[in-house]
Amino acid sequence: MLVQCVPNFSEGRDPERLSRLQAAAQATANVRILGFEGDADHHRSVMTLAGDGEAVLDAVFRTAAVAVAMIDLREHRGVHPRMGAVDVIPFVPLANTPMEYAVDLARRLGERIGRELAVPVYLYEFAATRPERRNLADVRRGGYAALQARMARDAPDFGPGTPHFTAGAVAVGARRPLIAFNVYLNTQDPTIADRVARAVRGSSGGLVGVKALGMDTVTQGQVQVSMNLVDYPKTSLPAAVEMVRREAARFGASVTRTELVGFLPVSAAVDSLRYYLQLSDFDSSRILEMALAYEPSGPRE
């Protein structure tokens, strides 16, 4: 049962600490570390693991244990919302794996983190045990600073009823594949990033399946809109990027570049090519290297 798991850690600066997190995941056999990227501004890192569900669960538990032992959230400064040393752990079904399998992995990992690491665990999205915990932003609202007060009126799914002193709490869930990317605008005014984000995201009247956040910081003279597409078969990458472009233009700003965080599912790449190049009858089997790797070895027709 092929799954992907994308744990997010509240550490994006210290190379020594990043390699300890990576070494922990490598200790499990048969798990592929597809990527591990640290972001100094967000002070956050994202690891992408893939493999059989059982092996991935084991590898993620090992890195979570290292993160909890090593990261002290009381000293953490970064622009990204966070509530834990290991902040979010989503399981994503790949290929023909059913969502129920990813949900089961999330619940088993959550139980183990609560019991063995004494960190409170909130299950979210497809693994959520209550409707109001489906949305990650709601689960993490207020972040580490508000955690104590929040937990007093909202007990976690697993683990102690109060925050871990240094490691906070963790959201563990199951979700559909997601596209995370940042869009840079040629302005130094963070209120423009914020207004563009508000116009584009679904929660404030924008596009369905789009989450967007105007970042408070200026990087290389530019502000950033941080985006997630959580239902990209509905709202595609081109639809989101073109809307950012139009909304930014209202403030005289333009897109200078975009950057992907993690991976792009090939179906999203295909949809983007269809959109911009107006390609008809195009799918991933028309990409030569994809056909060589994935097509049955017999003739196609």
Added chain:
Amino acid sequence: MLVQCVPNFSEGRDPERLSRLQAAAQATANVRILGFEGDADHHRSVMTLAGDGEAVLDAVFRTAAVAVAMIDLREHRGVHPRMGAVDVIPFVPLANTPMEYAVDLARRLGERIGRELAVPVYLYEFAATRPERRNLADVRRGGYAALQARMARDAPDFGPGTPHFTAGAVAVGARRPLIAFNVYLNTQDPTIADRVARAVRGSSGGLVGVKALGMDTVTQGQVQVSMNLVDYPKTSLPAAVEMVRREAARFGASVTRTELVGFLPVSAAVDSLRYYLQLSDFDSSRILEMALAYEPSGPRE
């Protein structure tokens, strides 16, 4: 040594004949038929084979023998330029295969077709034995109708000095990967397709590495510009499509859709995404399914 071979046949209509061509290729073990598409308007079909060079050479010879025995060019009507029953056979090096290896395969196949099938063979592009035969359009100029006169003053590389009575002649070559696609315009005036093609193609002052031909026919109320990108690291798919768009607009026409013929190399897909989405630091290893299929199983960093 992984190679691709893309034989073009002057038959695009009769399903029975198309399946005989395909069956001939399937008779060789360890060759993948990645695609086989017939085009009724062009009365032409394109087969995409991939595998080890020796196996591919054998499979292509078998289909060429069937094409020569079955297709009578004297009865052939179609809008695409052609001079043979099996019209063009390009070998394309894939992965780390050197161009010299593809050239060697082309020459050995050419020698065998000339000797065993008694069809004249002109070597072209990287396999050409003279500079004036590098360009396929020059080798095929005048097509089947002009073949007899042309051969009288320009002997082939292999085979008899006169055209095969029913099968004409064949161009066998080695080339870099190529992107073949058609662009449809919302007009019924073929002179617009022709003028757009002339503006875009390199031979008449347009883009380097772009071949383009305005087709003489109207399909579903639309004219077609048939294009080849023969050096897409230099001139990309977006550069070509956007220039077609601009040139068509001069005549009040727009692009309704595009269609790919054969396969798109993943590097061209990546370049197109970088162009339109302004993606920085993006390559094929960031496409999830590509990373799973091709990345080394260890960690990336």
